[in-house]
Amino acid sequence: MQPEVQARFGQIYQRPVVLKVENLCKYYHGHGEKKLALKDLNLDIHRREFVCVIGPSGCGKSTFSRIVAGLEPYDAGSVQVDNEQVIGPCRNRGMVFQGYTLFPWRTVKQNVMFGPQMNGADRDSAEKAALQWLELIGLEQYADAFPDQLSGGMKQRVAIARALVNEPKILLMDEPFGALDPHTRQKMQQHLLDIWRNIDITVIFVTHDMDEAILLADRIVVLKANPGELIETIEVPVARPRHPSQMNSPEFIAVRNHINQLVHGDDDIEVEPALAELPQIPRMTRVDDRVE
Secondary structure (H helix, E strand, C coil), rough: CCCCCCCCCCCCHHHHEEEEEEEEEEEEECCEEEEEEEEEEEEEEEECCEEEECCCCCCCCCHHHHHHHCCCCCCEEEECCCCCCCCCCCCCCEEEEECCCCCCCCCHHHHHHHHHHHHCHHHHHHEEEEEEEHHHHHCCHHHHCCCCHHCHHHHHHHHHHHCCCCCCCCCECCCCCCCHHHHHHHHHHHHHHHHHHCCEEEEEHHHHHHHHHHHHHHEEEEEEEEEEEEEEEECCCCCCCCCCCHHHHHHHHHHHHHHHHHCCCCCCCCCCCHHHCCCCCCCCCCCCCCCC
C-alpha cells in the first residue's frame, strides 16, 4: 500500500466507530422454509468513512443496509450506532434507494421539507433548511417544480438532499445510481464525493458495480451469497481525490481483479439455473431471414 494511503487509513482508524455490527444474523421465512440471509456479520465503520458493500445477487447487501436503517428487524447479534442499539428508523440514519421515492404530489422543496416537519420543525425553519440543501445540490431553481418535471439524476439529487436535511450521522445508499445512464451516473458519483468531502457524514453505499465501489470507497466490504457472509474487507489503495481517469491505473485494476476473484473465483461466471432453463424460442421469421 502506498505511504499516503497508509496515512489516510491510519487517520480513519483513529476516528470513533459510528457503526458497530456484531454477529449479525437475519432469517427470511417463506413457503414453510427458514432461509439464512446474513450469517455472523461483524463490521466496524468509522466516522466520515466511505464504505461500499458489494457481492453477488442474494448476498444480503440490501438487507444489510435496510437493517442498519432500521427498516428491517434482525434475528441475532447487535447493530449499534454511537453505542445505541438500532431498533427502528431514526433521524441519525438517512436512506436513499435505487427507485425514485419522492412524493409526486409534493414540490421539490416540499419533499425536502418533509423530514424536518416530521421531526417537529415549524414550516419556516423547515423551508429554510430545504432551500439551503437545494442550493448545495444545485437545484434551488427547481424548488417549486414537481418530481415528474425532473430528470433521473435530478430526482436522486433531491432524494439525497431529503436524506441529509435531517443531519444524519450515516447516509445509507442502496444502489442509488443503478437506474441512471452511464454519463449521468458518473456525474452523480462525483457529486456524491463532493458532498461527502464537505459535510460530516459517514456513507454506506451498496452496489453491484466493482468500478463504482473502487471509485467511491475507502473500504469495500465483499459478501458472498447463500448465506450472506463477509469474505473480506478491502482498503482501496487508489489515491484521493478520485476521478474516472484512474480506472486504468495499476492500483485500480489490481483491486478490480481481486474483487472479481473473491466474488466469482477461478471459474467462469455461471448462468443462474432460472436462465439456463429458458425455453427455446420458436422461429417466427422466414428460415432464410437471418441476423447472425
